Amino acid sequence: MLPGPGVVESMASRLAAAGCVAAGDEAAELVARAPDEGVLEAWLGRREGGEPLAWITGTVLFCGRPVGVDPGVYVPRPQTEGLARRAASLLPARGRAADLCTGAGAVAVHLMAAVPGALVAGTDVDESAVRCARRNGVDAVVGDVDGPLASGGFDLVAAVPPYVPTGELQFLPVDVRRYEPPLALDGGGDGLAVVRRVVAGAARLLRPGGWLLLEVGGSQDRLVEPWLASSGFGPGLAWRDDEGDLRGVAARLDA
Numbered sequence: 001m002l003p004g005p006g007v008v009e010s011m012a013s014r015l016a017a018a019g020c021v022a023a024g025d026e027a028a029e030l031v032a033r034a035p036d037e038g039v040l041e042a043w044l045g046r047r048e049g050g051e052p053l054a055w056i057t058g059t060v061l062f063c064g065r066p067v068g069v070d071p072g073v074y075v076p077r078p079q080t081e082g083l084a085r086r087a088a089s090l091l092p093a094r095g096r097a098a099d100l101c102t103g104a105g106a107v108a109v110h111l112m113a114a115v116p117g118a119l120v121a122g123t124d125v126d127e128s129a130v131r132c133a134r135r136n137g138v139d140a141v142v143g144d145v146d147g148p149l150a151s152g153g154f155d156l157v158a159a160v161p162p163y164v165p166t167g168e169l170q171f172l173p174v175d176v177r178r179y180e181p182p183l184a185l186d187g188g189g190d191g192l193a194v195v196r197r198v199v200a201g202a203a204r205l206l207r208p209g210g211w212l213l214l215e216v217g218g219s220q221d222r223l224v225e226p227w228l229a230s231s232g233f234g235p236g237l238a239w240r241d242d243e244g245d246l247r248g249v250a251a252r253l254d255a
């Protein structure tokens with residue numbers, strides 16, 4: 001839609017008043033994607049109510065590529081792009097990868113686009129996430145962690161499981177708590193209930209020398225380390241963002 005004078009600015013003010021942090025960018029995106037003024041007003045109302053922008057427009061940019069996101073499905077985060085890029089650099093051409101807890105399939109989409117001939121399978125317990133990932137071109141199946149996939153032969157396993165400790169869910173932004181699926185966020189008491197099973201599942205799926213890349217936060221790298229060792233992985237290599245916050249751990253299955 002071509003905005004009239006001042007439309008983006010007035011929408012940005014409304015979004016800012018509703019508590020939107022990136023009000024200007026979001027207003028510009030809503031205006032650019034809305035087919036007409038009626039839809040734009042409806043979209044703005046939904047965003048003022050805190051609904052994720054990606055559910056309203058149906059898409060989010062991930063590693064520079066649009067990824068479809070259906071309402072109800074976890075919105076891929078910019079902080080996961082580092083995991084996706086690292087994974088792409090470790091996956092050989094025509095290699096096989098598994099994206100456990102695939103959600104909308106953003107990590108898998110990046111791997112397929114960035115690695116020539118890569119074969120990528122995704123799993124998720126949430127049927128609506130799997131439908132969404134499939135629409136994004138991912139060979140995704142409904143199932144628990146690694147359950148649906150055959151053992152061995154994978155060069156790489158990527159996973160962004162739920163890893164927020166249950167007691168810390170209350171500290172997430174209010175819109176995230178109100179809208180995004182708890183199944184995507186709640187990692188149980190220590191946050192690592194699914195992570196623990198991802199480590200064991202990755203050891204089953206990977207060929208010797210294959211890589212696991214796992215998103216975790218806080219100081220969870222220290223808790224994960226013993227499970228990596230007991231599942232046959234070498235030392236965990238943690239990576240951090242520019243603020244020094246832990247974003248993930250990579251480990252290689254012993255050859």
Ligand SMILES: C[S@@+](CC[C@H](N)C(=O)[O-])C[C@H]1O[C@@H](n2cnc3c(N)ncnc32)[C@H](O)[C@@H]1O
Nearest residue numbers: 074076101102103124125126144145160162184
């Ligand atoms: C934090 S989201 C990450 C989604 C996606 N990988 C991304 O980065 O956008 C976690 C996902 O794990 C899924 N999930 C939760 N428990 C699971 C389990 N036991 N097995 C497979 N998927 C699970 C949720 O449905 C959700 O889609």
